[in-house]
Amino acid sequence: MKSLAELEEIRKKTLDQINLRTNNQDVRVVVGMATCGIAAGARPVMNAFVEELSKRNLSNVAVTMTGCIGICKLEPVVEVIDKDGSKVTYVKMTPEKVARVVAEHIVNGRVCAEYTIAEAEK
Amino acid sequence: MRDLSLHLMDMIQNSITAKATRISILICADRESDLLEMEVKDNGIGMESDFLKNVVNPFTTTRDTRRVGLGIPLLEASANRASGELKITSEKFVGTTVKASFKISHIDRIPLGDLAQTMEGIIIARPDIEYDLTLDNKKERFNFNSSDIKRRLGEVPITNFEVIKWIGEYLNDGVKTIFGGILDEILS
Numbered sequence: 001m002k003s004l005a006e007l008e009e010i011r012k013k014t015l016d017q018i019n020l021r022t023n024n025q026d027v028r029v030v031v032g033m034a035t036c037g038i039a040a041g042a043r044p045v046m047n048a049f050v051e052e053l054s055k056r057n058l059s060n061v062a063v064t065m066t067g068c069i070g071i072c073k074l075e076p077v078v079e080v081i082d083k084d085g086s087k088v089t090y091v092k093m094t095p096e097k098v099a100r101v102v103a104e105h106i107v108n109g110r111v112c113a114e115y116t117i118a119e120a121e122k
Numbered sequence: 123m124r125d126l127s128l129h130l131m132d133m134i135q136n137s138i139t140a141k142a143t144r145i146s147i148l149i150c151a152d153r154e155s156d157l158l159e160m161e162v163k164d165n166g167i168g169m170e171s172d173f174l175k176n177v178v179n180p181f182t183t184t185r186d187t188r189r190v191g192l193g194i195p196l197l198e199a200s201a202n203r204a205s206g207e208l209k210i211t212s213e214k215f216v217g218t219t220v221k222a223s224f225k226i227s228h229i230d231r232i233p234l235g236d237l238a239q240t241m242e243g244i245i246i247a248r249p250d251i252e253y254d255l256t257l258d259n260k261k262e263r264f265n266f267n268s269s270d271i272k273r274r275l276g277e278v279p280i281t282n283f284e285v286i287k288w289i290g291e292y293l294n295d296g297v298k299t300i301f302g303g304i305l306d307e308i309l310s
Binding site: 001 | 188248275281287
């Protein structure tokens with residue numbers, strides 16, 4: 001059974017790491033989380049991002065959500081916004097695709113072209 | 123929507139769109155009366171009475187990308203399918219309460235689903251909002267309050283991955299303790 005007292009341990013443990021790094025969040029991951037997105041499976045996609053980023057300890061990435069972007073048939077839709085403001089829109093996302101987007105795009109800076117909206121609309 | 127936790131995520135998204143800063147969620151399963159209820163209460167901008175009257179109509183929506191809004195009609199359909207109902211009360215500039223009920227033993231009652239995943243997701247996306255979640259089985263209660271967690275964490279952000287993971291496990295424990303054996307999809 002989890003107890004609230006464990007939060008104190010987490011606090012102590014993570015405090016040092018927080019002081020070491022700057023709290024700048026360079027990259028933003030925005031998941032479409034309106035009715036259309038949720039029904040299409042956006043929640044597991046979002047949790048996959050959190051899990052994958054956590055595994056790689058990428059605390060400079062913010063995961064957030066937005067409403068309907070207007071392309072419901074391509075949900076789950078995820079936008080990855082780099083620190084220079086450039087935006088890549090990934091469509092029909094799955095937790096499996098998330099692992100690749102994190103490894104290739106967020107870590108190595110190479111856009112996964114085949115998952116983007118440009119590719120889907122061809 | 124496949125389960126209640128997905129409907130919950132959708133209702134919370136509505137509250138966020140309504141500029142809520144505080145969202146209280148109550149999920150109550152009572153074996154005696156065979157009733158499962160989910161209530162989402164926010165302090166958002168509320169709805170005008172005319173909009174409220176038509177809000178279960180799929181062609182009523184505030185979104186500007188489409189003329190349909192299916193979140194509330196889908197929740198009502200899920201409730202109705204399990205001999206339950208949907209009640210919405212709202213007051214302009216005060217807030218909105220959405221309450222859905224389900225007959226627990228009904229064959230078409232949707233399962234609770236992954237409540238922890240819903241809460242982890244919304245907390246990480248909107249950590250600025252205060253969330254209060256209560257699970258109740260009429261004998262025991264479990265409460266999770268994000269402000270309380272933040273107070274305990276001090277300068278560590280609630281979106282810290284370790285913290286989010288802990289929250290998920292903590293909520294799963296709560297679900298098991300309160301609903302185990304009462305909702306048959308959750309083992310005691």
